[in-house]
Amino acid sequence: MSVTKDKVVQFHYHLTDADNSVEETTRGGSPMAYLHGHNNMISGLEKVMEGKAVGDTFSVTLTPQEAYGEFLPDCEQRIPVKHLQGAKKWRPGMVGTVHTEEGLRQVKVVKVGKFMVTVDNNHPLAGKTLTFDIEIVDVRDASAEEIAHGHAHGDGGHHH
Numbered sequence: 001m002s003v004t005k006d007k008v009v010q011f012h013y014h015l016t017d018a019d020n021s022v023e024e025t026t027r028g029g030s031p032m033a034y035l036h037g038h039n040n041m042i043s044g045l046e047k048v049m050e051g052k053a054v055g056d057t058f059s060v061t062l063t064p065q066e067a068y069g070e071f072l073p074d075c076e077q078r079i080p081v082k083h084l085q086g087a088k089k090w091r092p093g094m095v096g097t098v099h100t101e102e103g104l105r106q107v108k109v110v111k112v113g114k115f116m117v118t119v120d121n122n123h124p125l126a127g128k129t130l131t132f133d134i135e136i137v138d139v140r141d142a143s144a145e146e147i148a149h150g151h152a153h154g155d156g157g158h159h160h
Contacts, residue, residue, distance in 0.1 A: 008140050008142050009136065012027055079098065080117075083098055094109045
């Protein structure tokens with residue numbers, strides 16, 4: 001079965017930046033899962049996944065525009081600390097998650113106050129050229145519920 005719209009894809013990845021520093025990896029852990037064709041994956045990666053099959057391994061280098069976008073200066077915002085998820089005690093440089101109208105978003109903590117925190121809304125990997133080493137480990141038909149919800153459920157996907 002190949003990767004096409006409405007398929008749930010599970011894959012392992014090893015992500016490095018232009019300096020060959022490891023940014024993220026699923027190797028040694030559970031694969032990531034996503035619903036193909038529903039904007040659940042960065043555009044450049046979803047594009048190269050199209051047509052791939054279980055067992056395929058490949059590398060792809062993505063520009064910032066194809067990955068997490070360009071780094072935008074002056075993209076800071078003050079939010080209540082209670083809206084920042086991921087730790088109990090925050091320090092500058094830490095990465096947290098906030099709920100937005102578009103879903104979850106990673107932000108970087110810039111300054112911490114007693115009740116408010118200043119965050120940088122750029123994705124932590126914005127502005128970087130990234131290389132993904134990919135191994136497709138499973139492709140299956142999405143359930144009607146997954147298609148209705150717009151995301152994969154179960155291992156490596158979303159849990160309700």
